[in-house]
Amino acid sequence: MTTITRKPENPIAHLSPEDIEEIGAELDAIRQEVLDSRGERDAAYIRRMVTIQRRLELASRATLLASVFPPAWVAGTVGLSVAKILENMEIGHNVMHGQWDWMRDPKIHSTTWEWDNASTAEGWKHSHNEVHHTYTNIVGKDNDLGYGIMRVDEDQRWHPMYLGQPLWNFINACFFEYGIAAYDLELGKNLSMPKEKRSETFKRNAKNTLRKIRKQATKDYVVNPALALPTGAFLPTLAANFTANLVRNLWSHSVIMCGHFPEGVETFEKKSIPENETRGEWYVRQMLGSANISGSKLMHLMTGNLSHQIEHHLFPDLPSNRYAEVAPRVKALFAKHGLNYHEAPLPQQVASAWHKVVRLSLPNGWLETTTPANAPQQLALLWTMATGDRRTRRAAQARLEQLARRQRTEVAAAA
């Protein structure tokens, strides 16, 4: 994706500053309506969700005590995976956004919640709520775009190391909770500086994160398996916990990729964001920088309603159970102002996001210009680019772009 300002057709060129402020006012009105009607029904929803999740987790862990029997292992592992997903997505993520702070219940509050994840609530609230939600999809500012380790935009110069990016992305997906913890700490940046230069904040946060990881690992891989020792189910329980964490990681990674990464979601240049971005301008950036997953109620629940990513990014502090309710009105607003409401079923969005990961792991234009017929030449070209020096790469890149341009002209002429 090229940042919006460098595209030949800017999708918001038709909006006047007045239009943008009008969008802001209309979205504020939707938000206010939800705030005004927020009450008992919503409180009952989140309390029920918390109770269901806790019962499910306990029941699954109890079942795993007998996990020497394969059916018990399967049931316990499925239950634990679902419980962990609910805890992280519909409960933890949303509680930490302050979606339920209005209830004034100290047990369900953004300042006291700690989640079943390697990253600490404090670290997550900083990197996710503050950085990602404020600077959504601004290349170089929003680390959610590739978590600082991936090429997420054509404008980022290609380097051979990016060829490995589909593999890294997959490994990151499997161990996503640790990836998040590392990125909350800005681990890469901090590790690359001399020890004595690292900030006190980093040292404190790193210590807290390590303690959290130790507690999490002790629970899943020592204490709960040990409780199953009397039935001889130590190893099956350990495997079940590992599997549940893996499932949760893969699932949450997929959902999060779908939120901002599918083809067609806009990214922004740091310098294109005005110094004093108005609320309307901020809203529009959120509208263009997010993508929804369409699907059933169960799908919305299991994604923590991040399937309503657009609505979530517009109103991060509204209770998650209300996103589905406001979605049709938000969609109508997109249509009214001629904006693209990016929405597709999960498999399609996941495929699209992965397509982008693969496409950008390769030099600009390479995937586009490769056909079965010219594959050998193209592979040879890629080999040259991967092994050659910077000058060779630049020359090859120019050739690729020329090829791509020619192809586009031919297609246009044929049509």
Next chain:
Amino acid sequence: MTTAAAPFVPGRGRTLRSALRRVAESAVTPLELDDVLDVFHPLRAGAELRGRIVQVLPETPESATIVLKPGRAWAGHVPGQYVRVGVDVEGVRLWRTYSLTHGPRPDGCISITVKAIPDGVVSNHLVHRARAGQMLQLAQAEGEFVLPQPVPGKLLLVTGGSGITPVIGMLRNLHSKAVAPTTDIVLVHVNASESAAIFRAELRALHAAGRIRLVERFDDTHGVLDVALLAELVPDLDERLTYACGPAGLLDALEQHHADRGLDLTTERFRPVLVAPADGEAGGTVTLTGPTGGGTTIEADGTTPILDAAEQAGVLMPSGCRMGICMGCVLPMRAGAVRDLRNGALTVAVPGETGPQGVPIQTCISAAAGACSIDH
């Protein structure tokens, strides 16, 4: 998930128990064991104090007695004391204090009697919408408005409106004993009208049985009580120890009256809501109590976020997105009023009514709407 740790008492049983607890805690982290146990038994010993509504008994059209089964942690009370109650109204937890209207009961239940006041969010909810089975949050009983032991020979009790609630607790307790007390009690019970008088029948029955002398005064038939008439209503006034509870006007007049006659008086005042939010953009004085703020006071206007105002005053404040999204700047407001700069919504904190930790506010989008005290 914050829960006060149980006090650690050395000893073998304790050590084994705390070791087991540690294992259980490590099996459920990041939850605490109490969070898990709460799912099954919210009223167990060691849980945060709560109570389940057992019965809601209408007293008058606008008042009701709520009978509660308190959690095992309930430490008991003396009649005349009050309890802080956290009620979820429209999903929002609001705290109020109510007098306990029974002595210790054989069934272990406690009761409060609530009069719905106009626009009273919590009182109307409790009187009209509370149902058996619902849970309320509780704090331990508090208050000094209790009879001395032994109970003096002659008492005068003066109550106005719902001021009867701590007094009925005392009376029920005295008269539930197998042996009737010898105390000679006069109760002057003042109400706006006969139909608004709570516990009317019960008090009249006590009067008929000769256990108390009841003097009823209704504003609509007798006119508002002039305390100068008290000596007429209670001729042996000077021999009696007086306990009074009711509206501020009545208590103020009574204090003056008793001081003039050189008589002792014990009163209980129901805290009035003191916060008067400023209009529009008036702002107010923000006091930062706590280790970081160190008592700093800031004159903040009604359009500047408290975060900005405090930072301009040189206080190191937690902050994040500065646009109301990230919750990185949330601090507890102990008392006062702030306005949400995005939609003008008012948030008010009244000590004793809005939870022991105060009301958490986002300082980046909240401006002072009157004097407020923030813990930081």
